[in-house]
Amino acid sequence: MKELLSMLLAVVPMMASAQYKSEVWSPDNGDGTYTNPVINADYSDPDVCVGPSGEDYYMTASSFQCSPGLPILHSKDLVNWEIVNYALKKLYTGNNKLIEHFNIPQHGNGVWAPSIRYHNGEYYIYWGDPDFGVMMVKTKHGDPAGEWEQPVCVIPGEGYIDTTPLWDEDGRCYLVNGWANSRSKFASVLTVREMSADGTRPIGQPVIVFDGNGTENRTCEGPKFYKRDGWYWIMCPAGGVPEGFQLAMRSKSPYGPYEHKIVLAQGKTAINGPHQGAWVHNKYGEDWFIHFQDKEAYGRVVHLNPVDWSTGWPMMGKKGQPVTTFKKPQSSSSVIVNPVESDEFNAPAMGKQWQWQANYDEKFGVPTAFGTFRIYTYKQPETSKNLWLVPNMLLQKTPSDQFTVTAKVRMTSKADGQFGGLIMMGLSYQALVVKRVGKEFQLLLLTCEKADKGNAQQEELVATLKPTAEDKVDYKPGIHEDIYLRVTVSNAEAGQAHGGKPMVSFAWSQNGKKFNDCGRQYEMRQGKWIGAKFGFVAAETNPKSDRGWLDADWIRITR
Helix, strand or coil, X not given: CHHHHHHHHHHCCCCCCCCCCCCCCCCECCCCEEECCCECCCCCCCEEEECCCCCCEEEECCCECCECEEEEEEECCCCCEEEEEEEECCCCCCCHHHHHHCCCCCCCCCEEEEEEEEECCEEEEEXXXXXXXXXXXXXXXXXXXXXXXXXXXXXXXXXXXXXXXXXXXXXXXXXXEEECHHHHCCCCEEEEEEECCCCCCECCCCEEEEECCCCCCCCCCCCEEEEECCEEEEEEEECCCCCCEEEEEEECCCCCCCEEEEXXXXXXXXXXXXXXXXXXXXXXXXXXXXXEEECHHHCEEEEEEEEECCCCCCEECECCECCCEEECCCCCCCCCCCCCCCECCCCCCCCCCCEECCCCCCCCEEXXXXXXXXXXXXXXXXXXXXXXXXXXXXXXXXXXXXXXXXXXXXXEECCCCCEEEEEEECCCEEEEEEEEECCEEEEEEEEECCHHHCCCCEEEEEEEECCCEECCCCXXXXXXXXXXXXXXXXXXXXXXXXXXXXXXXXXXXXXXCCCEEEEEEEEXXXXXXXXCEEEEEEEECCCCCCCCEEEEEEEEEEC
16 A cells, blocks of 8 residues: 555656644643744744735744755744745755855854845845855845755855844845854954945944843854834844843844844743744734743744833733743644645655755665665774764754654664664664674664764663564565664653653564564764754665665654
């Protein structure tokens, strides 16, 4: 039946998919209210703009080194979101030097804090790459779900981050940005400069318009630029990432001086560091603020708060403190939809929830006509001690505080040492894999603490498995292992015995019914500027062997 479905989908690849509703987190309560976070996944540094309809909202977020990059999410009501596209197929298409740089994982580098804007019939995204400069990409035909042009560097150099353009009523364009101390050796200042009217090059010098050094407004960054009722507004976070707050500042000139005010802070709530996001005004006259909350291993999840301008300042949430449950924004849509998670791998294209760890190479893996996704073993250097620099991990974001991932896979090995399986990836990682040893497979738990520091991974033997199939007529016959792999994440409350940290446990089955617990729990760890991600890994260290592969039949995310 699965093979028949694959054939049908291959014939009609453009058929619209059904609206996806998550089993583990959906913010829409179905009674006209929502519960934060509206996206319980790591869409760090979110920004949102409204399309010309006044009721189509598009979001993008930091994607760092992951490929494809710059996710595009769509919503009709700011509560129900779905992934519709990526603006970057590679980092960076059209620039061979930069493409080569991002062909290996550059954890924490790449796309930082983008902004998305609609101007003159097209959508634009600007972002700061701290190593290469201010980048921009725009749509080809005004459709964020369609094709985007090749990205261009509008200001080359190091240290530029968190960029947002503002097109004024007279057609002039201004750009605000922050600065990365790790590259420029200064930070906590915001600068504004004039750009050409098409936003492709600077025509003015930068002016410091805000300085948070030596004050509670340290680490001011992530600025967003707006104009309202004759005032220029810069909205930005300050005070640090997990513990900070949201500032709003206003001036009659884009170059300041700006007066400022704290408009959102944790206060007496449990929602820490509420800041950095987008002010949205909808066609019904309502104002909203989309921002993130740093949840460590889960990443930076997305919240929605109302905005009240009655005092002349955009006071957010309830009297400047974030809300947990609130009345939904007015909208003509009542559809409940969430970012896709589970995947049956029946489509002739990679699902939009997936990203690679570096620029995509077709030898990483491809969909098949057989209702599977094939991931080829990546040839690690023989000196490699862990999986930190493996680019062909097929990963997605964690979707909730507590969830279970079950996958049906077949590992095909052509040579000793080839392995593949399920991984929870971060600065430290854990994985459950099957590895060929002679004519058998070993089921191994791989654990690596501080993988980013080059530490060696540890292998723990769980079971020795006979192959479930063997090739008989191939020139280099492979052996195969069909197996079900599972990873469960328990939330912080359930992990009080572990200091309230989210915990990961693995299990396996040969029939998909009875699962064997691997007997250990591990603390889930975030990655470099991102939350932990889970998915598939396939690798080896033998440079002379033909590649093996992992065929993923399906992966399902449940409570």
